[in-house]
Amino acid sequence: MADLADLKFCQELPKIELHAHLNGSLSDETLNKLLRRGPTNNSYASTIIGKGERRTMQEGFEMFRILHEIVVSPEIVVEVTKDVITDFALDQVKYLELRSTPRNVLSSGMTKRSYMEAVLTAIQRYREENEDRCRIDVRYLPSIDRSKSVEEAHETVKLAEEFSLSTNGNLVVGVDFSGNPHANDGADYIPPMMQARRANLHLAVHMAEVEGKKEETKKLLELLPDRIGHGTFISNEPGVRDVVLKKRIPLEVCVTSNIKTCTVPEDHTKHHFTWWRQEHQHPCIVGTDDKGIFATSLSNEYSIAAGALGLSRRETFNWSKEAIDHVFADIDTKSRLRQTWDDYWKSNLEVDT
Numbered sequence: 092m093a094d095l096a097d098l099k100f101c102q103e104l105p106k107i108e109l110h111a112h113l114n115g116s117l118s119d120e121t122l123n124k125l126l127r128r129g130p131t132n133n134s135y136a137s138t139i140i141g142k143g144e145r146r147t148m149q150e151g152f153e154m155f156r157i158l159h160e161i162v163v164s165p166e167i168v169v170e171v172t173k174d175v176i177t178d179f180a181l182d183q184v185k186y187l188e189l190r191s192t193p194r195n196v197l198s199s200g201m202t203k204r205s206y207m208e209a210v211l212t213a214i215q216r217y218r219e220e221n222e223d224r225c226r227i228d229v230r231y232l233p234s235i236d237r238s239k240s241v242e243e244a245h246e247t248v249k250l251a252e253e254f255s256l257s258t259n260g261n262l263v264v265g266v267d268f269s270g271n272p273h274a275n276d277g278a279d280y281i282p283p284m285m286q287a288r289r290a291n292l293h294l295a296v297h298m299a300e301v302e303g304k305k306e307e308t309k310k311l312l313e314l315l316p317d318r319i320g321h322g323t324f325i326s327n328e329p330g331v332r333d334v335v336l337k338k339r340i341p342l343e344v345c346v347t348s349n350i351k352t353c354t355v356p357e358d359h360t361k362h363h364f365t366w367w368r369q370e371h372q373h374p375c376i377v378g379t380d381d382k383g384i385f386a387t388s389l390s391n392e393y394s395i396a397a398g399a400l401g402l403s404r405r406e407t408f409n410w411s412k413e414a415i416d417h418v419f420a421d422i423d424t425k426s427r428l429r430q431t432w433d434d435y436w437k438s439n440l441e442v443d444t
């Protein structure tokens with residue numbers, strides 16, 4: 092049908108990306124550029140899961156370890172952050188919340204603080220260098236890695252709070268909780284997340300990404316996170332599912348990522364988001380997770396998700412606009428974004444509908 096939202100339509104559509112991990116988002120070009128400068132290692136070639144391939148969750152996390160061996164200094168963090176912002180801008184992303192785990196790297200002297208400074212420098216530099224072209228608003232969510240200690244999580248939150256204040260709440264707008272879902276007990280990280288809440292930082296929390304985490308999910312939900320990352324197994328558990336439905340906590344949905352890490356069936360129409368959308372009109376936000384590792388783009392994710400629901404172009408446009416309700420930025424930014432969507436509608440779609 093001519094009115095269905097195909098890939099070309101999704102490529103031109105203005106979009107919001109709320110679930111992108113910096114190091115998992117490095118394009119092939121960025122990675123190769125960095126590799127050409129240093130000693131090459133064959134294992135670097137295995138940081139991308141190609142079309143039709145799948146990996147276990149454990150293998151996926153091995154890829155992050157390899158990427159972390161490449162992104163080792165503040166200069167490289169600035170460079171890759173700018174590259175990733177450029178990639179999203181070229182894919183017609185108008186607002187991006189980039190999440191990334193600050194790391195200490197002994198060999199280069201990089202600290203969590205200089206890592207975060209580097210991400211923020213890149214966001215500011217990108218803005219200065221692209222004033223009128225490729226307009227994209229970018230915010231940073233420092234990530235808590237659940238495979239590291241709770242003390243490290245507290246350190247990350249403390250820095251997030253400090254940088255949020257020093258940028259007048261305009262750049263660091265929340266904290267992400269992520270990392271290998273099999274590592275540690277997620278509930279142990281509730282105190283640092285509560286600390287973030289007290290500092291007026293929003294919370295985006297990965298949960299129920301793998302099966303058998305009902306108790307942990309229940310406890311994490313008591314935090315009433317602003318958004319849930321994946322939440323793959325929540326719809327199977329009435330106790331937790333009802334909280335999410337009642338509070339209308341938005342789900343960040345990353346279809347290709349889930350398929351390639353074998354946590355959902357390969358058939359897109361069987362992905363859990365179809366249940367949330369079709370049965371409950373629940374807020375779901377389409378995201379890429381790790382566009383580099385999973386060889387995808389936000390346009391591609393939209394075309395898959397819209398295709399699974401059989402959405403028309405108008406419905407897909409409304410869905411991408413709906414994501415504005417769930418960004419962590421201030422009210423002025425939200426109004427500006429809504430204007431961008433309305434302008435796009437008037438010049439591109441009004442005549443067709």
Ligand code: IMP
Nearest residue numbers: 112113114115155191192236269270271
């Ligand atoms: P970085 O934080 O920019 O280094 O991005 C990579 C990191 O994001 C990984 O080491 C994980 O901690 C986290 N991450 C990326 N994808 C996922 C996911 O699907 N589930 C949980 N954590 C993830």
Ligand code: ZN
Nearest residue numbers: 112269320380
């Ligand atoms: Zn994620």
